[in-house]
Amino acid sequence: MSTSIRVSDDTKRMLESLKRDDETFDELLERLVQSEKPIDIGAWDKEDADRARAAVERSRESFER
Template identity: 70%
Template sequence: MGTSIRVSDDTKSKLERLKRDDETFDELIDRLADSEQPVNIGAWDDETAERARERVKESRESFER
């Protein structure tokens, strides 16, 4: 291990508030990186997407009445 990461004093203060007493900054950053869930835009299967399209269509039609 030997990489340094520069952060502002403000960012370091935020990280210090998130850091648990028993963990290193490396462990903190690893924990935060692992807990972040990627956003899968367009990840619906075909059936779910079709149901959503139908609901949007029905909603739009209800405003035309």
């Protein structure tokens, strides 16, 4: 089975730059989507999560100055 998808010329150029010489676009897209790992929700305990939130907040504040 085959399906066509439309992408802009810019997107096609970006995909071409990621594509290996020996792979098809289908193989490229499969590789890209498989490399995305879902976030493991609940991986941090409350203390670690609070520290991470505080670090993000400090980072955001530093850009506001």
